Amino acid sequence: DQQVKQNSPSLSVQEGRISILNCDYTNSMFDYFLWYKKYPAEGPTFLISISSIKDKNEDGRFTVFLNKSAKHLSLHIVPSQPGDSAVYFCAASGDSGTYKYIFGTGTRLKVLA
Amino acid sequence: SAVISQKPSRDICQRGTSLTIQCQVDSQVTMMFWYRQQPGQSLTLIATANQGSEATYESGFVIDKFPISRPNLTFSTLTVSNMSPEDSSIYLCSVGRWGETQYFGPGTRLLVL
Numbered sequence: 507d508q509q510v511k512q513n514s515p516s517l518s519v520q521e522g523r524i525s526i527l528n529c530d531y532t533n534s535m536f537d538y539f540l541w542y543k544k545y546p547a548e549g550p551t552f553l554i555s556i557s558s559i560k561d562k563n564e565d566g567r568f569t570v571f572l573n574k575s576a577k578h579l580s581l582h583i584v585p586s587q588p589g590d591s592a593v594y595f596c597a598a599s600g601d602s603g604t605y606k607y608i609f610g611t612g613t614r615l616k617v618l619a
Numbered sequence: 620s621a622v623i624s625q626k627p628s629r630d631i632c633q634r635g636t637s638l639t640i641q642c643q644v645d646s647q648v649t650m651m652f653w654y655r656q657q658p659g660q661s662l663t664l665i666a667t668a669n670q671g672s673e674a675t676y677e678s679g680f681v682i683d684k685f686p687i688s689r690p691n692l693t694f695s696t697l698t699v700s701n702m703s704p705e706d707s708s709i710y711l712c713s714v715g716r717w718g719e720t721q722y723f724g725p726g727t728r729l730l731v732l
Contacts, residue, residue, distance in 0.1 A: 547728070
């Protein structure tokens with residue numbers, strides 16, 4: 507049972523435009539959500555997070571939106587840059603007060619110059 | 620954040636052998652985690668390693684196959700025992716403190732022939 511889903515395995519966006527990466531979850535007990543970026547041959551790098559008490563969190567070009575009723579979160583990158591090309595994983599935690607992260611399967615973003 | 624290193628960065632092993640992966644952190648951390656990322660898959664938590672106690676394994680992972688040591692607050696090892704080609708994966712350690720974001724090491728890329 508995949509509790510965290512990223513239904514788009516890949517996404518291509520023109521440089522300077524907005525990239526929107528989506529993530530859906532099924533467990534209503536999740537209360538903390540994160541996005542990680544992963545380059546080939548490197549470990550995942552933390553990008554941005556959001557607590558369930560918020561519906562939006564911004565950090566520079568990156569904004570995460572959380573829609574609890576829809577059990578959906580999204581990552582917006584504006585403007586997109588070629589260096590943003592990577593695999594993006596969303597993760598969720600908080601089930602039964604645990605610290606375990608449940609990861610989605612990732613979306614490969616390609617920003618075209 | 621923490622600076623995390625892993626050894627080896629990659630290895631090619633014969634089936635039936637074992638490999639021990641090391642994870643070193645530049646600061647003391649309470650929790651260390653071991654993940655596996657099989658080709659094209661998400662990151663899956665293998666176990667949580669807290670210093671001074673036995674590791675806690677997730678469903679589908681057992682101590683005989685993946686013994687873990689955590690001798691101090693900056694170091695941990697994961698052994699992949701009696702390897703088969705299905706164990707070919709990227710193995711990642713991460714560190715965190717309760718309620719804080721986890722940070723990942725660069726990963727160990729394992730190929731079992």
